[in-house]
Amino acid sequence: MTAVRIDRSDGVAVLTIANPPVNALAAAVRAGLDAALAEAQDDADVRAIVIAAEGRVFIAGADIAELGKPPLPPALPDLLRRIEGSGKPVVAAIGGAALGGGLELALACHARIVTPVATLGLPEIKLGLIPGAGGTQRLPRLIDPAAAFAMMRDGEPITAADAIARGLADAADGPNLLAAACARALELANGGRLLRTRDRTDRLTSEARAAFEREAADALRRSPELPNVPALVAAVRAAFERSFDEALAVEREGFLALIDDPRSRALRHVFFAERAAARVPDLSRDVPRRPVQRVAVVGAGTMGGGIAACFANVGIPVTLIEQEEEALKRGLDRLRATYDQSVKRGSLAPADRDRRLALIEGKVGLDHAGDADLIVEAAFEDMAVKAAIFATLDRVAKPGAILATNTSYLDVDAIAAATARPQDVIGLHFFSPANVMRLLEVVRGAATAPDVLATSLDLARRIGKLPVTVGVCFGFVGNRMLARRTAAAERLLLAGALPHEVDAAVTDFGFRMGPFAMMDMAGLDIGWRSRKATGAKAPVADALCELGRFGQKTGAGFYRYADGARVGSRDPEVEALIEGVSAKAGAVRQSFTAEAIIARLFYPMVNEGARILEERIAARPGDIDVVWLNGYGWPAWRGGPMHWADGVGLAHVAAMLDGFARETGDETLRPAPLLLRLAAAGESFEALGKAA
Ligand code: NAD
Numbered sequence: 001m002t003a004v005r006i007d008r009s010d011g012v013a014v015l016t017i018a019n020p021p022v023n024a025l026a027a028a029v030r031a032g033l034d035a036a037l038a039e040a041q042d043d044a045d046v047r048a049i050v051i052a053a054e055g056r057v058f059i060a061g062a063d064i065a066e067l068g069k070p071p072l073p074p075a076l077p078d079l080l081r082r083i084e085g086s087g088k089p090v091v092a093a094i095g096g097a098a099l100g101g102g103l104e105l106a107l108a109c110h111a112r113i114v115t116p117v118a119t120l121g122l123p124e125i126k127l128g129l130i131p132g133a134g135g136t137q138r139l140p141r142l143i144d145p146a147a148a149f150a151m152m153r154d155g156e157p158i159t160a161a162d163a164i165a166r167g168l169a170d171a172a173d174g175p176n177l178l179a180a181a182c183a184r185a186l187e188l189a190n191g192g193r194l195l196r197t198r199d200r201t202d203r204l205t206s207e208a209r210a211a212f213e214r215e216a217a218d219a220l221r222r223s224p225e226l227p228n229v230p231a232l233v234a235a236v237r238a239a240f241e242r243s244f245d246e247a248l249a250v251e252r253e254g255f256l257a258l259i260d261d262p263r264s265r266a267l268r269h270v271f272f273a274e275r276a277a278a279r280v281p282d283l284s285r286d287v288p289r290r291p292v293q294r295v296a297v298v299g300a301g302t303m304g305g306g307i308a309a310c311f312a313n314v315g316i317p318v319t320l321i322e323q324e325e326e327a328l329k330r331g332l333d334r335l336r337a338t339y340d341q342s343v344k345r346g347s348l349a350p351a352d353r354d355r356r357l358a359l360i361e362g363k364v365g366l367d368h369a370g371d372a373d374l375i376v377e378a379a380f381e382d383m384a385v386k387a388a389i390f391a392t393l394d395r396v397a398k399p400g401a402i403l404a405t406n407t408s409y410l411d412v413d414a415i416a417a418a419t420a421r422p423q424d425v426i427g428l429h430f431f432s433p434a435n436v437m438r439l440l441e442v443v444r445g446a447a448t449a450p451d452v453l454a455t456s457l458d459l460a461r462r463i464g465k466l467p468v469t470v471g472v473c474f475g476f477v478g479n480r481m482l483a484r485r486t487a488a489a490e491r492l493l494l495a496g497a498l499p500h501e502v503d504a505a506v507t508d509f510g511f512r513m514g515p516f517a518m519m520d521m522a523g524l525d526i527g528w529r530s531r532k533a534t535g536a537k538a539p540v541a542d543a544l545c546e547l548g549r550f551g552q553k554t555g556a557g558f559y560r561y562a563d564g565a566r567v568g569s570r571d572p573e574v575e576a577l578i579e580g581v582s583a584k585a586g587a588v589r590q591s592f593t594a595e596a597i598i599a600r601l602f603y604p605m606v607n608e609g610a611r612i613l614e615e616r617i618a619a620r621p622g623d624i625d626v627v628w629l630n631g632y633g634w635p636a637w638r639g640g641p642m643h644w645a646d647g648v649g650l651a652h653v654a655a656m657l658d659g660f661a662r663e664t665g666d667e668t669l670r671p672a673p674l675l676l677r678l679a680a681a682g683e684s685f686e687a688l689g690k691a692a
Pocket of ligand 1: 298299300302303304323327377378379380381382389407408409429430432
């Protein structure tokens with residue numbers, strides 16, 4: 001089968017791309033188009049050319065399989081130059097998505113005809129790149145340059161109606177796209193001199209330049225670490241300042257530099273890891289789903305309210321259940337206040353707030369969960385409490401209802417064992433604030449039925465979450481690794497670092513907040529209570545709690561928060577306390593560079609990640625990265641802990657961990673067998689993920 005077919009009728013050559021499933025611009029398609037274009041040029045009977053595509057997608061973009069490999073001719077920019085330079089008019093007939101290189105191809109044509117379902121976009125920014133085949137030059141010539149920049153900065157496609165309104169495309173008059181495109185092509189052939197996109201300068205005015213510069217300054221300020229934003233700004237700026245060919249060279253140079261930039265590679269890794277996370281290796285696509293029309297949430301505390309909002313926000317009615325009236329009222333009041341805030345900020349219309357609130361019904365007593373298809377338990381983090389709730393739910397829930405727990409650390413299988421229907425039980429671990437955070441750890445228990453898992457994953461997407469399927473263990477993926485970082489942070493204090501030094505190293509690395517500021521925000525008392533229950537120790541944090549310093553909520557924790565401040569300041573009392581604790585432990589205090597702090601904090605996390613993979617708690621290294629990127633603020637341009645460790649070098653990570661283990665006698669720091677194996681073989685987590 002050839003990737004491009006040529007048909008002639010009434011003086012028009014129609015070049016049809018057929019490269020299922022999404023007509024990616026693979027080398028065969030480029031070569032096919034090039035040959036067909038030459039054939040049409042040489043044919044004296046052909047007066048005009050139409051480029052069309054089979055299937056529901058016009059062209060979804062470059063062939064991602066070719067990314068990073070030596071380029072195969074013809075290069076897309078060369079093909080587009082020939083399309084644009086054609087003496088016979090070329091019209092794109094777009095009946096579906098025209099994305100990335102697909103839209104760039106259409107921009108090089110002399111007209112674009114779209115059906116109402118077409119979408120047009122340049123999503124390269126999401127892959128850490130910029131358009132590399134003239135998109136940054138042709139789009140600002142066809143539509144308002146500031147709007148063109150915004151479209152490339154966001155990477156979101158626009159609708160056909162929007163494209164028509166902006167002057168990017170014309171509507172097909174009549175139901176037959178191909179006929180409309182052929183008619184337009186002949187019209188252009190009869191119309192005398194062809195207007196090429198590259199020759200247009202009417203949109204590149206000084207007012208447009210000023211508007212673009214404002215957008216550009218804003219984008220640079222908002223994402224200072226992303227390498228592709230300055231590259232995009234430079235390319236679009238060149239459209240105003242240089243000739244078309246010179247500006248194209250600026251774009252190309254920026255594009256090629258990004259291909260090799262480690263930050264750009266990390267962003268690409270994130271993009272593909274998020275897509276891969278949607279696939280659960282041993283879950284068939286054909287598993288039937290359970291209908292979910294009504295949800296109940298147990299517990300109207302911090303998490304329960306946010307979880308209820310997630311469902312109400314997409315139109316699913318929710319019963320929010322508490323054990324007594326007062327707690328219920330508090331929870332409902334808090335929910336209303338959150339919605340009021342959104343209205344005040346202007347992000348929610350008052351009518352939408354009212355509609356959403358009307359979908360949430362508060363009730364006292366678990367009996368009210370009887371008509372729910374999904375029940376999410378968000379009560380206290382206590383096994384006895386959860387076991388009692390699930391035993392009751394087993395009695396009151398209708399047959400086939402999904403019983404989910406939002407537990408952070410507890411054993412989902414033990415919770416399931418409190419029921420006679422463990423196959424219906426699953427963990428849905430939301431992150432705080434539940435209505436905002438995108439991540440959802442979906443915890444698959446030993447007995448969880450495939451349709452319960454499949455339904456939960458669908459539902460997660462329906463409420464706008466990014467679900468990652470994980471197995472049962474203490475803290476699942478995210479909190480299990482976080483516990484290693486927390487322990488490492490405490491060790492650093494005993495060994496000589498101070499909280500602000502550790503936090504500064506972590507924010508310089510790219511996090512918005514360091515571990516101590518984060519602990520102060522979350523509250524130190526939760527960990528303290530659970531350590532008391534298990535006999536674990538964190539000498540500094542324990543000592544702070546003994547003094548009633550529970551973090552922000554008490555005005556003092558690792559830092560001091562004067563008058564309700566949300567950013568803490570250094571506290572000499574804490575620093576003296578730390579020195580006292582480390583003297584008592586007989587530690588010789590030393591100073592640490594930021595690099596040493598990062599190694600001591602993050603290598604133990606990577607090590608735990610390796611154990612998580614060995615135990616098959618996560619299916620792939622990329623899943624772990626997705627958890628940390630979306631739940632814990634790992635900077636996207638660093639690609640997640642496992643991707644980052646690959647960049648550091650696994651042999652180095654393993655050797656350093658071995659040193660930490662010897663130094664502290666802490667066995668958990670010994671390199672995990674998987675890490676040692678990869679390090680010895682000179683392999684990476686990335687390669688392991690590809691094999692998964
Ligand atoms: P919370 O104390 O704010 O709220 C718990 C609520 O559950 C309380 O209002 C309580 O009255 C209610 N409750 C207790 N027993 C009940 C019963 N039998 N019937 C009805 N209501 C009952 O706690 P939270 O922070 O919202 O945490 C809830 C769960 O979510 C815990 O398992 C926690 O580990 C988990 N979680 C918390 C966070 C977080 O950041 N707070 C994040 C992820 C998961």
